[in-house]
Amino acid sequence: MDLALSLGETPKPFTFLDKSQKIAGNDLGFCMAFGEKSAEADTGGKVSLDSDLPIQLDLLPFSPVPRNQTSFDKLHFSWLNENLVGEPGNVNRRIGGVEEAEEAMAISSPNSTVSSFQMDFSIYRNGRGKRDFETVTLEGDADRGGASSRASDDEENSMARKKLRLTKEQSAFLEESFKEQSTLNPKQKQALAKQLNLRPRQVEVWFQNRRARTKLKQTEVDCEYLKSCCETLTEENRRLQKELQELRALKASQPFYMQPPATTLSMCPSCERVSTTTTSTAAASPTTAIASAGGMTPSNMGQSLANPKLFSFSPGQIHAQQAAS
DNA sequence: AGTAATTATAGCATTACCTCA
DNA sequence: GATGAGGTAATGCTATAATTA
Numbered sequence A: 001m002d003l004a005l006s007l008g009e010t011p012k013p014f015t016f017l018d019k020s021q022k023i024a025g026n027d028l029g030f031c032m033a034f035g036e037k038s039a040e041a042d043t044g045g046k047v048s049l050d051s052d053l054p055i056q057l058d059l060l061p062f063s064p065v066p067r068n069q070t071s072f073d074k075l076h077f078s079w080l081n082e083n084l085v086g087e088p089g090n091v092n093r094r095i096g097g098v099e100e101a102e103e104a105m106a107i108s109s110p111n112s113t114v115s116s117f118q119m120d121f122s123i124y125r126n127g128r129g130k131r132d133f134e135t136v137t138l139e140g141d142a143d144r145g146g147a148s149s150r151a152s153d154d155e156e157n158s159m160a161r162k163k164l165r166l167t168k169e170q171s172a173f174l175e176e177s178f179k180e181q182s183t184l185n186p187k188q189k190q191a192l193a194k195q196l197n198l199r200p201r202q203v204e205v206w207f208q209n210r211r212a213r214t215k216l217k218q219t220e221v222d223c224e225y226l227k228s229c230c231e232t233l234t235e236e237n238r239r240l241q242k243e244l245q246e247l248r249a250l251k252a253s254q255p256f257y258m259q260p261p262a263t264t265l266s267m268c269p270s271c272e273r274v275s276t277t278t279t280s281t282a283a284a285s286p287t288t289a290i291a292s293a294g295g296m297t298p299s300n301m302g303q304s305l306a307n308p309k310l311f312s313f314s315p316g317q318i319h320a321q322q323a324a325s
Numbered sequence B: 001a002g003t004a005a006t007t008a009t010a011g012c013a014t015t016a017c018c019t020c021a
Numbered sequence C: 001g002a003t004g005a006g007g008t009a010a011t012g013c014t015a016t017a018a019t020t021a
Helices: A016-024 A097-106 A153-158 A168-180 A186-196 A200-253 A286-293 A298-305 A315-324
Strands: A003-007 A031-036 A039-041 A047-049 A053-059 A118-125 A131-139 A263-267 A274-278
Touching (some): A168 A186, A186 A200
Antiparallel strands (some): A039 A047, A263 A274
């Protein structure tokens, strides 16, 4: 049994003879052809495909990509740069005129069973040619985001939660898009989904997960930075304690040595330079001195480490100031 | 103008699936 | 072949903002 699928305004005759060339080519995903044996649709809307059923899926590209382009760095994410509906934090759901028609095509009406159902056809193979996940999902459920864009309860019950694996090309394309913009407005999402032959919800989820990964990575980096700061300060504290001990020992051995007045360090908020004021009470410890120099208490020093600006003077500076006084 | 309802989306935590050692 | 760990797609929930009636 041959099954031909054509998604687009101008269905073209299916030329299965061309499929190998189309697959072999590097043009991304607007025409997919697979040699499979048979298709059985179950009531859940899934179709499992066997090995020699010829299927061609033609999709009209949202923004045409030249056929001779072979690397993603040549791709233009024109849709990312357009002044499209909806800014982050200002989601515009009003679509008018041509855009509305276009959107209506992309977002199919849940009630329409004829022209507006969205077909999501996904066949993925891993590197060894093994079939990872194959479904053909016929869904009248448009992407809405949130619960209603997910499979209906019936579909949910009838089909187990399958995990698709994005192809390398899809992942790379999504990565490139993410580099340009970490969030998508609805139209960009639609366009990307169309280009990658994914459901908009999948694109949305991918971006959400990608943002989460980025944040996690950043947290790890921050953690490492704070750790190194902590180590540096611990080492510096150790050094200053040692120095203090030496000074005390020196003082004990030379009781008639002129004792300098105790100093308190303070930082000028404008120039961020450390200045000293002579007081009658000595700083309890070098750590206290450092903390007071930054307008901090030792207990909140840790928080300030995250912001180097707040702790932008080196212990050496303090030392020099003390020596100068 | 103020308000409640609706809708879309982001963030987050978690689950479930898949791959690989 | 079984298994555990890690990666990640998907889900569920909450909070927030924009829009509409």
